[in-house]
Amino acid sequence: MKSNAAEQEFxxxxxxxxxxxxxxxxxxxxxxxxxxxxxxxxxVRLWDxxxxxxxxxxxxxxxxxxxxNLIIDEYRKKKTDSLDRMRDEExxxxxxxxxxxxxxxxxxxxxxxxxxxxPDKYREALVMRHIDGLSVKDIAHLMHESENVISVRIHRxxxxxxxMRNTIK
Amino acid sequence: xxxxxxxxxxxAKDTRLSAVEKAAIKTQLLRYVQAHPVRAEAFSSHFIxxxxxxxxxxxxxxxxxxxxGGLLLGSTVSFAAENTVPGxxxxxxxxxxxxxxxxxxxxxPQAKADWDVRxxxxxxxEVEKLADEPTVTPEVKxxxxxxxxxxxxxxxxxxxxxxxxxxSEDAIATAEKFAEMLRKHEGNLDKRDMxxxxxxxxxxxxxxxxxxxxxxxxEEVSSVSSFxxxxxxxxxxxxxxxxxxxxxxxxxxxxxxxKYHKEDVQIEASVTVPVSVQxxxxxxxxxxxxxxxxxxxxxxxxxxxxxxxxxxxxxxxxQPEND
Numbered sequence: 001m002k003s004n005a006a007e008q009e010f011x012x013x014x015x016x017x018x019x020x021x022x023x024x025x026x027x028x029x030x031x032x033x034x035x036x037x038x039x040x041x042x043x044v045r046l047w048d049x050x051x052x053x054x055x056x057x058x059x060x061x062x063x064x065x066x067x068x069n070l071i072i073d074e075y076r077k078k079k080t081d082s083l084d085r086m087r088d089e090e091x092x093x094x095x096x097x098x099x100x101x102x103x104x105x106x107x108x109x110x111x112x113x114x115x116x117x118x119p120d121k122y123r124e125a126l127v128m129r130h131i132d133g134l135s136v137k138d139i140a141h142l143m144h145e146s147e148n149v150i151s152v153r154i155h156r157x158x159x160x161x162x163x164m165r166n167t168i169k
Numbered sequence: 170x171x172x173x174x175x176x177x178x179x180x181a182k183d184t185r186l187s188a189v190e191k192a193a194i195k196t197q198l199l200r201y202v203q204a205h206p207v208r209a210e211a212f213s214s215h216f217i218x219x220x221x222x223x224x225x226x227x228x229x230x231x232x233x234x235x236x237x238g239g240l241l242l243g244s245t246v247s248f249a250a251e252n253t254v255p256g257x258x259x260x261x262x263x264x265x266x267x268x269x270x271x272x273x274x275x276x277x278p279q280a281k282a283d284w285d286v287r288x289x290x291x292x293x294x295e296v297e298k299l300a301d302e303p304t305v306t307p308e309v310k311x312x313x314x315x316x317x318x319x320x321x322x323x324x325x326x327x328x329x330x331x332x333x334x335x336x337s338e339d340a341i342a343t344a345e346k347f348a349e350m351l352r353k354h355e356g357n358l359d360k361r362d363m364x365x366x367x368x369x370x371x372x373x374x375x376x377x378x379x380x381x382x383x384x385x386x387x388e389e390v391s392s393v394s395s396f397x398x399x400x401x402x403x404x405x406x407x408x409x410x411x412x413x414x415x416x417x418x419x420x421x422x423x424x425x426x427x428k429y430h431k432e433d434v435q436i437e438a439s440v441t442v443p444v445s446v447q448x449x450x451x452x453x454x455x456x457x458x459x460x461x462x463x464x465x466x467x468x469x470x471x472x473x474x475x476x477x478x479x480x481x482x483x484x485x486x487x488q489p490e491n492d
Contacts, residue, residue: 003207010202014195019185026184036186040194044201051207111180130174131181161173 122157282327289320344422351415
C-alpha cells in the first residue's frame, strides 16, 4: 500500500514536471535527444531516492537539482578539457563561423545557438530564471550561491545576449 | 534587453515533450519502477515516522527546543533547590539530585569523606536555619536534626573505615576537617546566642514596662513568652547537639593522633641506629613529643647528618668548663 503511494507520488511528479525538466535540459545542452535522456535520467534518480523511503520537501527544486547535476556530468563527459575554460568568463568569445550559424537559423535554433555561446554559469542562471521561471532565491538555494551573485549572473548573461544580437543585426 | 527575454520565453513556450515522447519515457520509467520496487524496510520506518526520529528536520527543532528548555528548567530548579530546608517543595531535589550528582563526582575515598563532611555541614546549616524559623513545626525540626545526626554518623563511619584500613593520614585529616567545621559553626551559634540573649533582655524589659503601664494583657505576654521560650529551646537544642558532635569529633581526632603517634614511636624504636645517634634521638624526642603533631620528624633528626652539628654544639658547651 505504501509502495503504491510512492508510485502515485512519482507519477504525479512526472506529469507535473516532465515538460519543465525537459525544457530546462534542452536549453542547457542544446540537444533535444540528449535533453530527453537527461530528463528521463532525472526521474530515474528521483525514483531511486523515493524507493529508499526518503522524504522530499520540495519536489520541483529537487528535480532541478538532479537535472543540474546530470547536466554537469554530461559536460564533464564531453568537454572535460574545456569545462574550466567554459566556466571562465574570459573564454567568452564568439568566432566568425558561430556567428554566421546563428544568423542563418530560425528563432528557436537561434536562441539555442546564442545560449550555447554563453559561459555555463551565466547560462544556467538565465535558463532557470527566464525559461524555468524560478525565483532568484530558489536559484541561489539550488546553486549554493548568494542571491546577489545569481542576479549579477543573470544580468551579465542578458547583456552578452544583447551584445550578440546587436552584432548579428 | 526585454526583447531577448521575450524571445527566450517564446521559444521556451514551444519547447515541450510531444505526447508520444512523454508516453514513451513514462513507459520506460514505469518499467524501471517495477524493476526497482520500494524497499519494504525503508518504508516501514519512514512512512510512519517515529516521533523520536532525529533525522526529521521538524523533530530536530522540537528536540533541540526541548533539550534547551529542559536544561534551563533543570538548572533553575537545581539552583533554587540549593537554599531549601526540610519541608520545602524543592528539598527532595537538593537531596536526591544535587547531592547525588556531587557525590558521584567524588571518586577517591578521601574525596568521598570530604564530601560527607560537607554534607554534614549542609545538614547543620539547615538545622540552624530552621531553629530561627518561628513557623516551622517541631516534626520538621526533628527531621532536620535526624538528618544531621545521620550525616555525622556517615562521617564517623568514614573515619572508622580509614582507621581499619590503617590509613592514618586520611583518618586524621577527615577527623580534623569535621571538628574544624563543627567548631566554626559552634562559634557562629555562640555569637548568635549572645546577640539573642541581649535582645531578649531588652524585649523583656520593654514588655515588663508595657505590662506595668497596663497596655498589654496577660495573655499577650504569656503568648510572647511561650513563643520566645520555644525558640530558645530549639536553639539551645541545636547548640547542644553541635557541641556534643564537636566534642566527639575532637575526642576522636585526639585519639587518632595519639594512636598513630604511639605507633610511629614504636616503629622508630625498632629501627637500629648507632649508639651516638640514639642518644641524640632520645634528646630530640623530648622536643618532638611536645612540638610535633604526629612525631614523625624524629626520622629526620635521627640521621647522622643532623647528629654532627649537635655534637659540635656539645663540644662548644664543654669548652668553658675546660677553661
